[in-house]
Amino acid sequence: MEELVRKAKRGDSSAFAELVRLCTQSMYRVAWTYLGNDEDAADAISETVLVCYEKIETLKKDAYFKTWMIRILINQCKDILKHRSRIQSKAEMQESAFEDSGYIDCEWKEVLSCLDEKYRIILLLYYTREMDTREIAELLDISRNTVITRLARGRKLLKRELEGGKIYG
The missing domain is CATH 1.10.1740.10 (RNA polymerase sigma factor, region 2, helix turn helix motif)
Incomplete structure (x- = not known):
């Protein structure tokens, strides 16, 4: 290359x-x-x-x-x-989210939006595109261990957010 x-x-x-x-x-x-x-x-x-x-x-x-x-x-x-x-105004977005079969995806992306990008992209690729950690590492040109670490930290931050805590990082 x-x-x-x-x-x-x-x-x-x-x-x-x-x-x-x-x-x-x-x-x-x-x-x-x-x-x-x-x-x-x-x-x-x-x-x-x-x-x-x-x-x-x-x-x-x-x-x-x-x-x-x-x-x-x-x-x-x-x-x-x-x-x-x-x-699009927020009202339009909410209406289209209910009309669209992707309502769950909208919710998922909204929850992930509070995460730092380095965690968000890995969680999205892992859960929505069903890519494994090796594929994500190749795609993003980072080590597999970095992907595994960010996936674990992202899950932890997401859990904290869903439990009502603040996300830092």
Whole structure:
């Protein structure tokens, strides 16, 4: 992958296209986990690809291309969520949550929203996408032990929140 990154940095668009192809499935999983629908996930992915193409020369370490791209994708997803919340009022969101069969998902995401992102994304991938800790580690480019630790801490923080305590961390 590093050789493809070097070629892409030199302007080889086919190398960049291959990098995108190699990362598409991972990007889709992350985007769908954040956004919950295919249309918004596709928007986030396409915007991420454009930003990465335009800014690839700013990537400092070629080995971290996938991590860099996923970070940009997460930021794009957050932007879409902000935009979505500005468009819909809370009343509209509550109405659509009851009409939608995904009401439980909305509740789950609301509960998780008070957690730090590093715990939230792992809990979402583990429970809603049913990925195992090895898959999550590969996707996020972190060690499996880090995933296991964050999963345990996230559960503990979530339990504390559900029992009415405050979450710190």
